[in-house]
Amino acid sequence: MTWVPSSATIIQRVPKSDKAPHGAINVTDIPVNTPAFVVFGGELTVNARGANSYAKILKNALAENGVFGINVYSVAYRFGSRNPVVERTEQFKIAGRRLRQGPIVQDQYKKVMLEMRANESVPNYVQQLFDILLRPRIVDANGGRVSPNDAMKNLQRIKFFTHCHGASVVWQMGNLMADEMLHLGYTANDIHAIQQELVVIQHNPVAPLTKQRFNAISFASAEDTMMRNHNNLFADWMYENSADIVPCFFDSEYGKIFIGGHLKELAFKEHDLTGLLKSDDEKWPLTPDGEIIFGAERNALARAAQSAINGTAVMSVDQLVDGNGIDTDSLRRNGEMLYNIMLADIRQQMKARGNQK
Numbered sequence: 001m002t003w004v005p006s007s008a009t010i011i012q013r014v015p016k017s018d019k020a021p022h023g024a025i026n027v028t029d030i031p032v033n034t035p036a037f038v039v040f041g042g043e044l045t046v047n048a049r050g051a052n053s054y055a056k057i058l059k060n061a062l063a064e065n066g067v068f069g070i071n072v073y074s075v076a077y078r079f080g081s082r083n084p085v086v087e088r089t090e091q092f093k094i095a096g097r098r099l100r101q102g103p104i105v106q107d108q109y110k111k112v113m114l115e116m117r118a119n120e121s122v123p124n125y126v127q128q129l130f131d132i133l134l135r136p137r138i139v140d141a142n143g144g145r146v147s148p149n150d151a152m153k154n155l156q157r158i159k160f161f162t163h164c165h166g167a168s169v170v171w172q173m174g175n176l177m178a179d180e181m182l183h184l185g186y187t188a189n190d191i192h193a194i195q196q197e198l199v200v201i202q203h204n205p206v207a208p209l210t211k212q213r214f215n216a217i218s219f220a221s222a223e224d225t226m227m228r229n230h231n232n233l234f235a236d237w238m239y240e241n242s243a244d245i246v247p248c249f250f251d252s253e254y255g256k257i258f259i260g261g262h263l264k265e266l267a268f269k270e271h272d273l274t275g276l277l278k279s280d281d282e283k284w285p286l287t288p289d290g291e292i293i294f295g296a297e298r299n300a301l302a303r304a305a306q307s308a309i310n311g312t313a314v315m316s317v318d319q320l321v322d323g324n325g326i327d328t329d330s331l332r333r334n335g336e337m338l339y340n341i342m343l344a345d346i347r348q349q350m351k352a353r354g355n356q357k
Helices: 048-064 084-094 103-119 124-133 148-156 165-184 188-195 233-240 288-310 317-321 328-356
Strands: 007-013 024-027 036-040 071-078 158-164 199-205 215-221 248-252 255-260
Touching: 007 048, 007 124, 024 048, 036 048, 036 165, 036 288, 048 071, 048 288, 071 124, 071 165, 084 103, 084 165, 124 165, 148 158, 148 188, 158 165, 158 288, 165 188, 165 199, 165 215, 199 288, 215 288, 215 317, 233 328, 248 328, 255 288, 288 317, 288 328, 317 328
Parallel strands: 036 071, 036 158, 158 199, 199 215, 215 255
Antiparallel strands: 007 024, 007 071, 248 255
């Protein structure tokens, strides 16, 4: 079969007009010195309409929190012959996960992955997004590297918001950027410091929380079944015990994630963004746990956007999330307590399985 290359497009949310009847235009570049918030939606975001839907949600969420003066962009993917499920599976393997699937399915995945690598050693769509969104922030007009200080300032002007597969795209972009920076002559310490200036707010991410290059903070539901893919013991345990999960914050080298047991009154909506807007309350009511997790996420989005507008250095998690009824320290204590319970339970389960052999 003929290989169909992957690609990506970016739209910008703009006021509706005759030239932009749906409030969006296609763009091929983003000014480095202008504050920007970019949305990376799920794998079904394959056209401008889907991308615009995400951009509208973010734009409205910021407006509800009194934040204006930042350009909002959104990404659409064209995967071509690529398989995003296999793509994510490979990322989880890199992060140290063992595949849940049987040997036949694993063999099929391996063949697909080899074909993708042979045709696109780096996914074309990831490369295109990197070239537009991030490369201009680390190179000058002559193609040489900018100073580490300038690179940090440039990354402070842009923020990412991801949902589902969007986290996978950003995870790949982070690795690609690190490789590019190494070739440009940045030191390992400079690369880490620069990349940590880019705040990424992740909603129900389907990507590894470990080995993150950027400053990623995740918000999730324990009942989101999508996050259970790829042999994710953490998500499995959370789902199975969701009725007993109190809102909490896990803050460790393995990732930063706010999670609640059941966020919405309608269980089938746990994975998507409904509930992020305060105006959704009547149509998509939140549970008390949902009010906390979505409240924390709203705070993070609003303050990350304001930081981009002001061009200020990266904020701590507490600075991004605290306030409006959200107490990060309390959620962190819940997370520490729950982590110990979860670890003991998983160890006991694994020991029991070993005794059954």
